[in-house]
Amino acid sequence: MFSRQQIIQPVALDINQIVSNTGKMLRRLIKENIGLDVILEPNLDLVSADPGQIEQVILNLVVNARDALPKGGKLTIQTRNVRMENDFGQAGASTLPGRFVLLEVTDTGTGMDEETQTHIFEPFFTTKAVGKGTGLGLATVYGIVKQNNGRIEVKSMVGRGSSFKVYLPAVKHAVLTRTSAKYTGSPNFSEETILVAEDAKPLRDLICEVLSGYGCTVLTACNVEEALQIGRGRKDTIDLLLTDVVMPGMDGTALANEIRSLHPETKVLYMTGHSGTFIRADMLNQDVSLIRKPFTPGELGRKIRKMLPGKLGESSRAGACPKENAAAQRESGA
Ligand SMILES: Nc1ncnc2c1ncn2[C@@H]1O[C@H](COP(=O)(O)OP(=O)(O)O)[C@@H](O)[C@H]1O
Ligand SMILES: [Mg+2]
Numbered sequence: 001m002f003s004r005q006q007i008i009q010p011v012a013l014d015i016n017q018i019v020s021n022t023g024k025m026l027r028r029l030i031k032e033n034i035g036l037d038v039i040l041e042p043n044l045d046l047v048s049a050d051p052g053q054i055e056q057v058i059l060n061l062v063v064n065a066r067d068a069l070p071k072g073g074k075l076t077i078q079t080r081n082v083r084m085e086n087d088f089g090q091a092g093a094s095t096l097p098g099r100f101v102l103l104e105v106t107d108t109g110t111g112m113d114e115e116t117q118t119h120i121f122e123p124f125f126t127t128k129a130v131g132k133g134t135g136l137g138l139a140t141v142y143g144i145v146k147q148n149n150g151r152i153e154v155k156s157m158v159g160r161g162s163s164f165k166v167y168l169p170a171v172k173h174a175v176l177t178r179t180s181a182k183y184t185g186s187p188n189f190s191e192e193t194i195l196v197a198e199d200a201k202p203l204r205d206l207i208c209e210v211l212s213g214y215g216c217t218v219l220t221a222c223n224v225e226e227a228l229q230i231g232r233g234r235k236d237t238i239d240l241l242l243t244d245v246v247m248p249g250m251d252g253t254a255l256a257n258e259i260r261s262l263h264p265e266t267k268v269l270y271m272t273g274h275s276g277t278f279i280r281a282d283m284l285n286q287d288v289s290l291i292r293k294p295f296t297p298g299e300l301g302r303k304i305r306k307m308l309p310g311k312l313g314e315s316s317r318a319g320a321c322p323k324e325n326a327a328a329q330r331e332s333g334a
Helices: 015-027 051-067 137-147 201-213 224-233 253-264 296-305 322-331
Strands: 011-013 034-039 047-049 073-083 095-107 151-157 162-170 194-195 215-223 240-244 266-271 288-292
Touching: 011 015, 011 051, 015 034, 015 051, 015 073, 015 095, 015 296, 047 051, 047 162, 047 201, 051 073, 051 095, 051 137, 051 162, 051 296, 073 162, 137 151, 137 162, 194 201, 194 224, 194 253, 201 215, 201 296, 215 224, 224 253, 240 253, 240 296, 253 266, 266 296, 288 296
Parallel strands: 034 073, 194 215, 194 240, 240 266, 266 288
Antiparallel strands: 011 047, 073 095, 095 162, 151 162
């Protein structure tokens, strides 16, 4: 997010809806020894924010809380309408003076000492083992909160746990309309089969968690050979191939061609983290698309839902976001 320009689309957003939509996936991310409580304020005020960014905030805070609960415990996500006397960073005419939406993530985990707390929002600050932490989670959260004229507060005690409070300015309903229809949240799939080829294990595991959480059947391959083996061995449909563009051995586009010669029905979604992309714009069409890393679970789900609308009889939705298609095309040509 720091290193690339992101297309951010603030809309009037009901944070409750995002929490609910990600809930199923969050439960899958945390172990059974962690109790998850979700407490949502009814009639929560709207905020102006990008849904993907809010998902990212929730996800980063929840993953941190999970990591702080190696022996289990309790994790709580709560939303509330709050009033504050001093209008820190009010965004302007569209916001309601003094009114904020609070999103709070609390855990009963390890907690942090004061010295640690002074550094947690710094990029690359991590107390986790090499390969476990990047130190970018809270820096990202901080950036998103600031960008949306909000504030973040942390309270923590060693051995007792931590609480992160994110305050975002409430917006007038009249200024922006609710986008529940447009923001469809995490989709549900009905056993669509997705072949995932990704050499980075943590990402591969996370994608599998997310997609099976959505109800997909996931076949995984850690390299091109494995993906080809699965393709050759499978008689049933593979609805979609989700593959890295750059992998050791053979690139993702060659893999996609091989798989499609075996399974002509298979759609292809490339993942790429490289700005100088290896995908030519003219290779992208209805059946072949691109998603840029890093993406949120919701973004991935919606993207796939758009490519595979048929099974739920939602084909009308396929063409519902011409803007996003155009953006993707533009991006891919960049
Ligand atoms: N809920 C929490 N409980 C205890 N420590 C936390 C919590 N959230 C964040 N931290 C501390 O803040 C550091 C930075 O967090 P973050 O930016 O998400 O990076 P990372 O999770 O990759 O280490 C963590 O390494 C950890 O020391
Ligand atoms: Mg983190």
